Amino acid sequence: MRAVVTVMLKDGVLDPQGKAIGQALHGLGFPQVGEVRAGKVIELTLDERDPQAARVAAEQMAKKLLANSVIERFEVEIVA
Template identity: 75%
Template sequence: MKAIVTVMLKDGVLDPQGKAIGHALHTLGFPQVGDVRAGKIIELELDETDRAKAKAAAEEMAKKLLANTVIESFRVELTG
């Protein structure tokens, strides 16, 4: 089973990468772009058939390593 963990900076946390992307898009002729936030996606292949256990394991991994929960939030989606 695959778990997809999406990690984003929490609202209110300065996102210099997002600001740079937004500026570059405006420079490239995309003035309709508003606020941009950048994050990361981590795909995990889990050797688990129970969806609840797989989601709990991925959430625990995110809390312990994949996300800095002080400044980042995360969500876990399962596929397969």
């Protein structure tokens, strides 16, 4: 079972990396770019048959290690 955990900065938290990407894209000739937010994604292979158990485990991992809940939010997606 595979779990994909996506971690983004919460809305309202300044994102200098996203800002820099946006400015670089403008400079490269993409004027249509508005706000840019940068985050990370972690793909986990889990030795787990039950999708619900895999989701619970991945959420615990996100809370304990992968995301800083003060400034970040996360989403867990379970892939067969």
